Amino acid sequence: MDRPANHPVRLYTPPATLAGKFWDWRYLILRRLTQFSILALFLGTARFGWEIAGRPLLSGNLSASELLGVLPMADPFAVLQQLLTRHLLESEVLIGAAIVMGVYFLIGGRTFCAWVCPVNPVTDFAGWLRNKLRIPNMFWIPRQLRYWVLALALVLSALLGVAAFEWVSPISLLHREIIYGAGLGLTAVAGIFLFDLLVEKHGWCGHLCPLGAFYALLGRFALLRVRFDDPGCTRCGECVRVCPEPKVLDFKLAAQNGLIISGACSNCARCIPICPEGSLKFGLRVRAPITPNHGG
């Protein structure tokens, strides 16, 4: 790839001022805020009976819930597994799953992973600690494995007549036990933490989780994407180093499309503030890619 000769490669330098640092952490702070506020809304409704005008604020959990007693929401992957058990479900949960699917179809399926999922702070912490302690990978696991786990979850649901992943999902387990009372489910999450810390980098979210795989497939055509400005990019590689799904930052593909097209991108936006050239930004998927290099 030709780069402008007068364009020196700079690396990311953390801002000196605290305000600058916070500005660079803006998406991280926003992500934690959304994650914990969603959790708090569920928790407050279940434990303290939060309500508005007599209607429960957000009753249920990420598997299925109801906002203000009117808007149903449901985990489309859980509902898909339940449908495969050949049971007739009430319309609420089907409508709820359709609503959630529609939203993630637009904003990117794996936006759930980085902005909503309660396991994300755990695995992010494991990843951060792993970096600090410089722990190497124990062995190589293909990232495609999660799609096989997804397929297996669907096959087992049909064969055994129970929602195969939903029953053992550490995501649902953690979320539920935070909201309704803690049990041994938290050990499953400790397992994920140790796996991510000591065994495989981004092991759970990046290699195994079938819910993430489901959302990656759902988010293939998402409207909200990280846009890529190819002329500004010096290929310094800072974005690839912080990305939990480095394969999605394929410069050739990104340059051709003007954006990150892979559904595996979780819109976590780690790459945006770290880019020294400001070549990565949130934007919308538009028909004509803005790539002057390619006859734009």
Next chain:
Amino acid sequence: MQTRRREFLVKSVQGTAIAACGGLLWGHLLRQEAVASVLALRPPGALPEADFAAQCIKCGQCANACPYDTLKMATAGSGMPIGTPYFEPRKIPCYMCTDIPCVPPCPTGALSRNLKDITKSRMGLAVIDEENCLSWLGLRCEVCYRVCPVKGRAITIENHPRQISKHAMFVPLVHGSDCTGCGLCEQACPTQVAAIRIINPSLVQGKIGEHYRLGWKQENEITQDFQTSPGTPPMAEEPPAPKTAPGMDTLNQGIEY
């Protein structure tokens, strides 16, 4: 070409083997965890346990709707199927709200909306341990009878004459036809460990089958094999019940029973 084909075949078989191993382990875990549990007492209107296990999405909206905090969500390692709602009557029983607030919030129909009358729900069946029931031991208790919300139908008090004492025993009997399994009796039972408990009916309830006829009960019509010929006189009526219970003549003299 040959080696590439061989490589592909070996890779496919290896992949299938890994998937099969993973599937078996996962399936085993599910059969341990996701099985229908006869020990779990479910909310009113719950589908038969196997269907309930398939349809409950474990969202806890029923538990949120319960005004008495009766319903709990099973945590991992609690012995109940993970994440499903259940209740422990000795701690908090089901108070049988007439509007059944826990059923409509269920988004999947694991709690059936066909349940309109709470007295028709069958969460379990009260079972009495006669060896440790105060009433069966000869004391006056009948607490279960008094707290029962389906009073006089789910639990009745029978009086039994005793051989060596002139005091009769007043013993509670549970009737599966009307017991909802709400567990108010289990909670109220004054013994150290409840002598009346709610249990999944399948663990204790027998079935007489089709071929027995309780000929003395009017609702059991005589089958055509035994149809009386038109000429025979009607069967003799049962002798009138004694006006007083056995023992009453000496015990409570002068008091109308």
